[in-house]
Amino acid sequence: MNKKTLALHVAYIGTAVAVLMAAAAVVAIRKNGVVATKPVVEKRTPIDKVRVKTAERKSGLEDPSGATATTAAIGIVCGRDKATADRYEARNDALRSIARRRDLAKNDVDALLAYLRSADDAMRVERVAALKNDVMNLLRNQEPPVKGLAETSIVMIEGKKHPPVVIDYCIQHLGAMVNELNDATRVGVRGALVRAAREKTKPYAGTALYSLAEDKRATREQERELKRLTLALCKPGVNNVARIAAIQLAGQRGYAEALPVLRETLSGEKRDAVLDTVCIGSIGLLGNADDIALLERFKGDTRRSAAVEAAIKRIKGREDIGTPTAGKEASLTLRPLLRAVQPHEIRSDSFGGLGAVPPDKENIVGGNNRGFATRS
Numbered sequence: 505m506n507k508k509t510l511a512l513h514v515a516y517i518g519t520a521v522a523v524l525m526a527a528a529a530v531v532a533i534r535k536n537g538v539v540a541t542k543p544v545v546e547k548r549t550p551i552d553k554v555r556v557k558t559a560e561r562k563s564g565l566e567d568p569s570g571a572t573a574t575t576a577a578i579g580i581v582c583g584r585d586k587a588t589a590d591r592y593e594a595r596n597d598a599l600r601s602i603a604r605r606r607d608l609a610k611n612d613v614d615a616l617l618a619y620l621r622s623a624d625d626a627m628r629v630e631r632v633a634a635l636k637n638d639v640m641n642l643l644r645n646q647e648p649p650v651k652g653l654a655e656t657s658i659v660m661i662e663g664k665k666h667p668p669v670v671i672d673y674c675i676q677h678l679g680a681m682v683n684e685l686n687d688a689t690r691v692g693v694r695g696a697l698v699r700a701a702r703e704k705t706k707p708y709a710g711t712a713l714y715s716l717a718e719d720k721r722a723t724r725e726q727e728r729e730l731k732r733l734t735l736a737l738c739k740p741g742v743n744n745v746a747r748i749a750a751i752q753l754a755g756q757r758g759y760a761e762a763l764p765v766l767r768e769t770l771s772g773e774k775r776d777a778v779l780d781t782v783c784i785g786s787i788g789l790l791g792n793a794d795d796i797a798l799l800e801r802f803k804g805d806t807r808r809s810a811a812v813e814a815a816i817k818r819i820k821g822r823e824d825i826g827t828p829t830a831g832k833e834a835s836l837t838l839r840p841l842l843r844a845v846q847p848h849e850i851r852s853d854s855f856g857g858l859g860a861v862p863p864d865k866e867n868i869v870g871g872n873n874r875g876f877a878t879r880s
Contacts, residue, residue, distance in 0.1 A: 571609060577602050578612050581639065582619040583626060590626040592635065599638055606647045616643060617656050623665035630669065637673040644681060654681060654689050658696045672708040675700055679715025694719065694726070701733045704742045710749025713737065717753065731759055738762045740769075748782050755786025763790050770798055777807045784808060788815025793823050 580588055580598035588594035602608075608616075616639050625632045640657070643650045657674040660666050666674075678693050685693060694716065701712035716722070716730050734757070736742075737750030754762040766783045784802065787795050788811070799815055802808040 574602050574605060574608065575612055578615050581635070582615055592627055592631040595627075595635060596638075599635065599642070603638075603642060605642070606645060608642075608646055613643065613646070613650055617650075617652060620656055621659060621663075623663075629667050633667070633669040633673060636670055637677075640673065640677045644677065649684065654678060654685060654693055658692060661696055661700060668707055671700075671706075672711050675708050675711045675715050679711075679718040682715065682719050683721070690719070690721065698729065698733070701737070704737065704746065707743050707745035709737055709743060710746035710753075713750055713753050717757070731757070731761075734759060735761055735765075738765050740765075744776070744779065748778055751779075751782045751786050755782075755789040758790065760790045762786065763795075766790075767795065767798060770802075781808055781811045784811040784815050788818040791815075791819055793819060795819065 577598040579585055581595050583589040583595065620636055620639060640653070643653050657678050660674045661671050675697065678697060682690060682693055697712045697716050701709050701716065703709050713730065713734050734750050734754050737746050738754055751762065751766065766787050769783050770780060780802065784799060787799065796816055796819060799812050803812050
């Protein structure tokens, strides 16, 4: 067989094999009903889709317990993310995302407590204060209660590394939790509050009075101590914010010993609309008919007239029933002064007295006032 004949045989055999394979494939398709697929082409995920998936993993959407997301959010809240460390909105949003959590892991709680103790922050003071207040509310809402929160607050108050507004919030939170504490911790809290109330040049001294007044387990001696502290802060020379809080509390609790200072303040030449108004309100709770002439001096002042009218009405009502000093009306609901009170933030309560209007923004973890949000 020559080479040409050999090549023809090979080509014929190859063609026959190809025909047989094709026939076998047709038979298989008809028998099994399988549809031939197109060749597989590798698809690349667009870069924006990759970022979305990465964000989903970081946000914990693929984590059933949400623990990863919570820890990541707490890192942002505490300012550990350099990209958002100076951005209140980002840190507040991170806190909002976990605001309803009641079961934070211990490592997350410890991170938040460490952040509270730290005095370093890239944000402005007022924003740090707002954020730390909300962090304290979140920790107070944990179940079971967080161990060490009261002690952390005391360290923040007495360490003197934090600005007064942050210390003020710490004092408010201690007042809100004092009745939930065991006896040993409560003793330490009361000690810190008493020391804060003695700092006459600090605005938070008045807030400390209100927190002490929240203690339902106070002994008679502790009640007398609160009275002494309150009367001391009613006098001139005290920080004006603290003095306003003390005068208001004196009226609410029926401390008639404050009357001479209140009368002297209203009789003086120096005028302060907020101070005058709380003095008028407390005289209405504590005074007698002899004080009406003094009160009427302010009757034509639009900023003081409502308080004057209510105070005179209250005094006359007591005189009619023969009650010499403040009776049940003095037992008003305690209302803390959250910060330096501006004249436009003063409003009359149902008795014509005054109270500080809290920020309009509702606390993100529950409660209407920032510091005294209740556990829910």
